[in-house]
Amino acid sequence: MSRCLYPGGASFNPAEDHRIVRRVIAEDPDWTLALVPCLSNLCLQTIVRNFEEKPIFEELTPIQKGFVEERLSVSLHLHVTANLIGDGVYWKRCCQQRWDICDVSDYGHDWKRMFFERHMENAIELFIPGVTEPKTVLEMVPLCKNYIKRLDISQLLPPIKEPQKEEEEYGSELASDNEYDRQCMDHFDFSILLNKLTNLEELHLVYRVKQCGMNFEWIMFEMTDKDCESLAKALKSCKALKLLRLHQSHLDDKKCRLLAKYLLDHPSLRELDFSHNLIGDRGARAVGKLLTRSKLETLNMCDNTIRGPGAKAIAHALSKNSTLLSLNLRLNRLRDEGGQAIGKALLNNSTLLHLHLGGNEVTGLTAIALSKVLVQNNTIRSINLSCNNLGVDGGKALEEAMSHNTSVTECDIRLTDVDEQRVSFINKVVWTNQSLEQKRRAQESKKKK
Structure with a gap:
């Protein structure tokens, strides 16, 4: 074995002297030879770090895209990610970071759709006329219009109420008790937006202010004439709309x-809710x-x-x-x-399946009229007459009609002053019809298979 010399000529054996054995000390304390990252991962990490300046995504393989999506910052500007990253892990992370409750099943199991629908809803619900610039909403349209199918707007804010002058506050009693009423109370103008959302199929609107507290005014809970006109024109241009729900808005x-x-x-409207x-x-x-x-x-x-x-x-x-x-x-x-x-x-109608006339102050005369329908019409499936005073005559007519009916699977006559024996008979007929309906569906299912 060769020997080495110390300075001055003395010899030594490196294997015997541990003091001079070479050591490699890693800067990363977690680094070991077993965890040396491969070059491709190092490249992908570089892509993640520089994604905003140089977004590289389409050129990657599906596995590489998944690697990048799991590590990208959820605070990246939407102009970078909106039309580049498809539905997947990245948008799931964005949703879960922003909202506590994220039920993706309400959005067709599409995380990207969930993000952009809720993002747009938040922008509209927090829009303050006269304060918020319309461009803050319109700038999002090119980024999200392809993904928005439903908007559920749970509030619409009015303009900020201007403080009354002191002389008005303590002035003449002839002044209006509600100066708020005379101010412009128009809300977000949907005419600037809906015609651009070409895939919008459902629109749910409530003209109200949530959590208004001590600032409560009745006018916060209704749409103005101008609101109605702008919305009406916007709906006409919204050709893909299937469902419109405008409720609790006076x-x-x-x-x-x-x-x-x-x-x-309207070419596509199928459901209208003005309740x-x-x-x-x-x-x-x-x-x-x-x-x-x-x-x-x-x-x-x-x-x-x-x-x-x-x-x-x-x-x-x-x-x-x-x-x-x-x-x-x-x-x-x-x-x-x-x-x-x-x-x-x-x-004279052979298509209606469900009818609800509950709580309408109708009596036995209406029940008799509907009994004729139950005898002749085999289309109707459910009828609700609850909370009406149908009385003895109405109950008798319904009992007679239901004895000839094989299609009604729901008949609600609670709180109608109908005799309990007649109610029991009608319920038995309904249960029999339900069983027949289930058998029919089972047979149809077997035929399809």
Whole structure:
């Protein structure tokens, strides 16, 4: 074995003297020979670090894309990521970092769709007219228009209330008690946005302010005439829209008629929900006309102020309609004038499946009219007459009709003063019909297989 010399000529054996054995000390304390990263991973890490300045993604393999998506910062500007990174891990991380509750099943199991729909909803819900620049919303359109299919707007903020001057605050008692009413209260203008969202299929709107606290004013909970006009024009240009829900917004006859006018002959609208508003007979007539010139399948007018004349207009349209499947007129004021008109119309209708007339102050006369329908009509599947005073005569007519019916699988006559024995008989018929329906579906399923 060769020996070495110390300075001065003394010899030594390196294997015997551990003091001079060479050592490699890593700068990273976690580094070991077993964890040396491969060159491709080092390159991918470099891509992640410099993604905003030089986004490289399309050229990567699926495995490499997954590596990058798991490590990219969720705070990257949307101009960089929106039209480059498809649905997957990255958008899942973005959603979970921003919102506590993320049920992707509500968005067709598409994380990217969830992110952009909720991102746009937040922008609209926090938009303050006169303060927020419209471009803050419009700048997002090129980035998200391909992914937005539904918007669920749970609030719309009014302009900021200007403080009253001292002399106004303590001035004449002749002044309005609500200076807020005289100010411009127009909300976000949907006409600048909806025509650009070419894939929008559902629009849910509520004109209200959440968590208004001590600043509460009734006018915060309704749409203005200008709001209605701009929305109506925007809806007409929204050709892909299938569902419109505008509820709890003090929608009255005038606004309802304007909206119905612009929705006439809409090519794709299938469901209309104007529930929990202030629509009366004139608005109901406009909706009746809409039924004759649209392809609506579901109409919900629950909790309005529709009376007999308005119900007659809807009934007239119903007698000629061949597309409507569900009609909800619960919690109106139809009484027998409207209830009997609906019953008479259904004798000439063979498409309606579900009818809800609960809480409409109808009596046995309406029940008798609908009994004729139950005998002749084999299409209707559910009927709800709950919370009405049908009485003995109404119960007897329904019992007789149901004894000949094989199609109704739901008949709700709770709180109607109908005798318990008749209610029990009707329920048994309903259960029998349900069993027949289940057998029929099972047979159809076997045939398809």
